[in-house]
Amino acid sequence: MTNKIIAVQGNNLNNLNPLTDTSIFLAKSGENRGYKIFYYEPENLSIKNKKVFANGSFIKIDHSKKKFFKIVKTSHIDLSKVKFILIRQDPPFNLEYISTTYILDTIKNKVRVINNPTSIRNISEKLYSMKFINFMPDTIFTKKVEDILHFYKKYKKIILKPIHSYSGNDIIFINNKLNKKLISKFVKKHGHIMCQKFLPKIKFGDKRVFIINGKICGCISRVPKAGSILSNMSKGAKPKLIKLSKKEIKISKIIAKDLMKEDIYFAGIDFIDEKLNGDINVTSPTGLKTFFDLSNINLADYFWKGLRA
Known part of the structure; x- marks a missing residue:
């Protein structure tokens, strides 16, 4: 059948x-x-x-x-x-x-x-986060090199992310002298990009929150490997169990409610130092197997129960 x-x-x-x-x-x-x-x-x-x-x-x-x-x-x-x-x-x-x-x-x-x-x-996973910009580190979306130069002068340490990339690919961390030629090539290749103030506490890990059927279901932290600022496990980050702060729970509930309105059943949202980092994963959210290995809680079963499968 x-x-x-x-x-x-x-x-x-x-x-x-x-x-x-x-x-x-x-x-x-x-x-x-x-x-x-x-x-x-x-x-x-x-x-x-x-x-x-x-x-x-x-x-x-x-x-x-x-x-x-x-x-x-x-x-x-x-x-x-x-x-x-x-x-x-x-x-x-x-x-x-x-x-x-x-x-x-x-x-x-x-x-x-x-x-x-x-x-x-x-829903563009990064542009969608504009709805929640007040919960994020200072962030701009642009393809103008002049905007990026101005942003760098203000913060000295910044992150550049292509809007349509994934898994930490093509991310640039600028913490020394800004190379205008490099930025121009980056913008020419990727078009509009996300430019964000660097959050140094990323060295302690981010928090990936699992949203299923409008509910906060669990969370893991992913700690970058030594010398890296990337919290993606595909880039060598190590996962561990962690709890959300009251502030993170509040923000997660706001986003979860909006995701339900958008008919998004399963999503992942990420925090760094209680700040939403701007990647709201709706295309292919990950981390459930890792959460199970760490907690012995099977969110895949919860996923199917919510669908009455």
């Missing part, structure tokens, strides 16, 4: 790390609840005869094995017939990503798509 299928739209399975990957963690929890897992990559989506199809594979997941998945069979299925679709491919948020959201838009009234494809298309 197709209504006992969870379809996962993600990156190449061979490139995923089952020890940390949230997509596989969610899929395994779904499998444990009696669902079949159908996995496909975004480029294998198509529309034919007014129906949305995907070429992919039914898989079984076993974390105890080095090759954590077994392909049961390859198939070509009508996605409107499945129970849930998880959009789990990594950014970058580019035209190909946008195309997949338009395709899935056509069936979102027939099958629950998480997160809502219209919503993730409309």
